[in-house]
Amino acid sequence: MHRSVYLTGATASGKTAVGVALAQHLDAEVIALDSMTLYRGMDIGTAKPTLDEREGVPHHLIDVLDPWQSASVADYRGWALQTAAEIEGRGKRILFVGGTALYLKALLRGLFEGPAADTALRQELEAEADRRGPEALHARLETLDPRSAARLHPNDRRRLVRALEVLALTGRRLSDLQTEHEQPAPDDVAVFALQRPRPEMHDRINRRVVAMFREGFVEEVRRLRESDPPISPVAAQGVGYLEVLEHLETGIPLERTISLIQARTRQFAKRQETWFRGLSEVKPWPVATSEPPGVTARALADRISSGN
Structure with missing residues (x-):
């Protein structure tokens, strides 16, 4: 895992587009570092990258679970280790892209599982x-x-x-x-967190949430709620899914639901940033307002290639 490259950051910081461009520069395949894009059918609310957005770059650990299933951090780490070995076997580099801090920590520092039960x-x-x-x-x-x-x-x-x-x-x-x-990973492990000014992050989050509803988020949640079996309580706690479920069940006005999701997403992004600051391996990578993803990716690739 210490040979891999990691691109993280708070929600709506631009990881997907930068990650695709960076993978192209590095000749890498992407492993999703996200606890919610594991679920099939949970596409809009998780901002799961579409096939077009992936631009031909192979993405792994996306759509591996049904919404009524669940996975532990240890499950994810095991899948990631196996996938990473397969990618290296093809002569490609490994690029993790996502914002689930617990997964990132488990990959960088390992995970204590202890002896089997007696x-x-x-x-x-x-x-x-x-x-x-x-x-x-x-x-x-x-x-x-x-x-x-x-x-x-x-x-x-x-x-x-x-x-x-x-x-x-x-x-x-x-x-x-x-x-x-x-114990932290070695200093030379490439772990970068995209950072944007707080006002810009809030604006990006607010606009993303509005776009989700234009794309059919309510219909996505309704299908998950009515499926047999229905969405699990774990998956239903995802940012946005909980609020839309409440909208469907209690009739909370849609405008109020959108505002609640925007506020909760901003709070979630703040918690993510706190997590990343607490991991000494993570190197902040400021992104200028309106900077194209390709420009950010090129600068990151140069930094990674230099080994600094």
Whole structure:
């Protein structure tokens, strides 16, 4: 994963168009770094790149799940590793494009999964929780692994059991094992986040949301709601989908729904930027107002080629 190139940034920052142009410069194939474009039929609300927008550049990990399915971060990472190996086998470079920060972190720093569950040990811990309450497990964890205990609620039975199970199976504290997977990737990994001035980002978001409704967003959500099986609660929480579902179910005026989605998308973009600032591997890449995607991509390609 450290040989790959990563292009990220907040929603509506222009990743898709810049990513296609950058892939052409690098002779790369694109792996989507997005938790929502995994879903088939969720096209408009996710701003999924169309075949025309991809301009012949192969894109992977798009349309791999039905809307009633779900995937973990570990699932995505496994698919990404397999796809990356296949791309390298074709002699191409790997370019990740997208804005799901948890996926980015898992690719750059790995993901702690821990030992497989021990049925007998887990049953023993569960029985103790039944007899004495989960608070007793929390008290024991405070003695054995204070950092894990500090971040877990005394009633979080499932995670308390898992923390004690890992300790018993490995002889090491869960907090120590997880910390090992918090180490940043090497400095020379190419990870760039597109950045635009806040007023411009707000304008781009507002215009994108309006365009989504012109393209048939309400009809897309209605089909997902009426499908058999219907859209899953996880997928339905996506920005925009939740608000349109409420519009269909409660009759909230469409104008109000559009405003709510614009506001929620702006808030989401702000959270994404906070996430990226928290990852030391991410290098900010300012984009000038009205700068064509090809110009941005050429500058990025030159930077990547120079190794700086």
